[in-house]
Amino acid sequence: MGDLTTEQLLLINQRCDEYEAALRDWQRDGTSPESFPPIEPFVETVPQEIYQAAVEQLIGLEIQYRIESGQTILVSELVDRFPDVSDGIFIHLLQESLSGATRLADDVATKAPDAGETDEQDVNAFELATSIGQYELLGKLGGGGMGVVYQAVHRSMKRDVAIKIMRGDLINRRELKQRFHREVTAVAKLSHPNIVTAYDAGEVEGRPYLVTELVDGMDxxxxxxxxxxxxxxxxxRSIIDAAEGLKYAHGQRIIHRDIKPGNLLLNHEGHVKILDLGLARLTETADTNDDTNATAQLTHTGAVVGTAAFMAPEQARNTRDADQRSDIYSLGCVLFYLLTGKPPYRGESIVDTLLLHATAPIPALIVPGGVPSRLGELVQEMMAKSPADRPGSMNDIIERLTALQLEDPLETELASPDRASAPVVTHTDPPEFFGRLRAASGLLLGILVFALSAGLFSWFKHPDQPNQAVQFDGSGYIEIPMQSGPPEELTFEMIVRIDDATLCNPLCWLGGNWTTLFHNGNWGIARFEQGEPRFAVVPGEGAPVLGQWQHIAGTWDGQTLRIFVDGQPVAQQSMDFELQPTTPGLFIGGVDPQRLWQPHDQRFFTGLIDAVRISDRVLYGPDESFSPPETLTNQAGVVVLFDFDQPAENGRYVDQSGNALIGTATNVQQVATPR
Structure with a gap:
């Protein structure tokens, strides 16, 4: 379908609608096999140049309905009816539609094994093996339509890697094997921090494989x-990273052609890396003809080259027309998805979705709380129907998004959540303090810009602006999903006011060597280190300090736990306590009761928390006094930072460390405090 015009796609879509109406009538009339409506009357009048594409779309509907009604389907029957269509198309459609109730004749089964059986056999073949060449397999990471991905380690170099191995049942599919080799060729040409690095490639038992860096994160x-x-x-920030990687790839004359959220991996440092170059195309090189032929074969088999929900209109019409502006369109769709949680267009079928990209107006960017109007304008430009109306390069996108990062938030125009096309100016009368800054020298303005870019905006508060904190009533908590447990060395910090001396865990990072700041009348820190619990708690010295703001810090240097209260190192003692292994997750105010065993599941904090900061290093020495900070800010080594002066959006708090963490609140509220 890659070479069809919009008008031709519309005609095929119309025929699909007409045929589905006939199928629904058939269902209402009792689903008799003898009266099942064939597709021939719906395709016999379409122009010859789109006949095969129309057959492929409509026969998929016929197969689906016939399988659901329990009918037997023979590939030979379909080939006899449509001799000009490859039997591979019918086999593929049958595999896609198969369910447990499907009865498939022997001539189908011998050509295309059942998809479920294939996956099981394919996976077991390598799970039973322990190595591929110099790589020792450690476990399966995932799988998809093309292959299976394993975590492995290089025996000599002791380097963790990911190995993508082509499915065994696909190695005789020439066009798919070419696609796999195209990914190997493309990724081998690229070396950039925002593109997954290729280390090695080869073939085992006739199956090609690709070895890449192992990225610890989530797409x-x-x-x-x-x-x-x-x-x-x-x-x-995520889009800038992706654009940097694509800018480099475009400079190497490589077009990705399948940019989508699933191919952009967010690592634990908050940076994005581009995955899956299986559809990448080399431009203006000696390889162009080979690539064009391979693309034509993919199109001939009925495959849509790319992902419909994020595909540029010109790429859907003719995949050979895709250039860097097609990647820009797809990246604009990804940005829309990140901001709204859904793709810009969603039809009932692939054809519907492609038609919406080609003909429907660009949807409004409706985001609770709004977005800067200049960001909304950029999304509209990136998703323009005509490539000529889009930004000219990834560098243009990087520059415009970077400018938004540095923009004064008090003068940012926000697109209304009700009408994204109508910008609403917020904070048109800035506080007097900022007015003085604007009237001051260029040096002060430079300091302000630096502070904004470094995430230090909370330092520049208007004197009359009330401080904000999160109030916990003894039953609530904030949960921040984490991919791993705490670092090998760390500093936990909180600015906190405790109002009840009941035993509680106000800051707890589960998983691995899980660590918690707790209060049992006095402050303490505990860590589950190498399977053994370790504790440090301030000895009891009279009544606990309630109703007063304190800066509490706990450190672990790999050997010793320490506690600091208001900048003073405090003598501590060990205690007996039960800890058990847990799965990763960070909690403020208490832990989700389902994550811990009794009685730990009911240790909730009562009081106020102004800010939380976690660093991957020890900030305070064992005998070192320090002036407790009034505000916890971002700096080197910070992996988690929540300053609760920033309002929550739909119960979610945004981390200010730059690591793209989100905290979801349960039974808490944000309040103004005089601190």
Whole structure:
């Protein structure tokens, strides 16, 4: 379908609608096999140049309905009816539609094994093996339509890697094997921090494999599914990273052609890396003809080259027309997805979705709380129907998004959540303090810009602006999903006011060597280190300090736990306590009761928390006094930072460390405090 015009796609879509109406009538009349409506009357009048594409779309509907009604389907029957269509098309459609109730004749089964059996046999073949060449397999990471991905380690170099191995049942599919080799060729040409690095490639038992770096993180599709839409400040950081990688790839004359959230991996440092170059195309090189032939074969088999929900209109019409502006369109769709939690267009079928990209107006960017109007304008430009109306290069996108990062938030125009096309100016009368800054020298303005870019905006508060904190009533908590447990060395810090001396865990990072700041009348820190619990708690010295703001810090240097209260190192003692292994997750105010065993599942904090900061290093020495900070800010080594002066959006708090963390609140509220 890659060479069809919009008008031709519309005609095929019309025939599909007409045929589905006939199928629904057939269902209402009792689903008799003898009266099943064939597709021939619906395709016999279409122009010859789109006949095969129309057959492929409509026969898929016929197969689906016949299988659901329990009918037997023979490939030979379909070939007899449509001799000009490859039997591979019918085999593929049958595999896609198969369910447990399907009865498939022997001539189908011998040509195309059942998809479920194939996956099981394919996976077991390598799970039973322990190595591929110099790589020792450690476990399966995932799988898809093309292959299976394993975690492995190089025996000599002791380097963890990911190995993608083509499925065994696909190695005789020439066009798919070419696609796999194209990914190997493309990724081998690229070396950039925002593109997954290729280390090696080869073939085992006739199956090609690709060895790449192992990235510890989550793709943006699953991130949004798990955490919801990203705040715009976080989303543009991810898009800048992706644009940097694509800018480099375009400079190497490589077009990705399948940019989507599932191919953008967010690592634990908050940076994005581009995955899956299986559809990448080399431009203006000696390889162009080979690539064009391979693309034509993919199109001939009925495959849509790319992912419909994020595909540029010109790429859907003719995949050979895709250039860097097609990647720009797809990246604009990804940005829309990150901000809203859904793709810009969603039809009932692939054809419907492609038609919406080609003909429907660009949807309004409706985001709770709004986004800067200039960001909304950029999304509209990136998703323009005509490539000529889009930004000219990835560098243009990087520059415009970077400018938004540095923009004064008090003068940012926000697109209304009700009408994204109508910008609403917020904070048109800035506080007097900022007015004085603007009237001051260029040096002061430079300091302000630096502070904004470094995430230090909370330092520049208007004197009359009330401080904000999160109030916990003894039953609530904030959960921040984490991919791993705490670092090998760390500093936990909180600015906190405790109002009840009941035993509680106000800051707890589960998983691995899980660590918690707790209060049992006095402050303490505990860590589950190498399977053994370790504790440090301030000895009891009279009544606990309630109703007063304190800066509490706990450190672990790999050997010793220490506690600091208001900048003073405090003598401590060990205690007996039970800890058990847990799965990763960070909790503020208490832990989700389902994550811990009794009685730990009911240790909730009562009081106020102004800010939380976690660093991957020890900030305070064992005998070192320090002036407790009034505000916890971002600096080197910070992996988690929540300053609760920033309002929550739909119960979600945004981390200010730059690591794209989101905290979801349960039974807490944000309040103004005089601190």
């Amino acid at each position: 943006l599709h699953h991130y949004v599914k798990r955490h919801g839409p990203m705040p715009w400040q976080v989303a543009i």
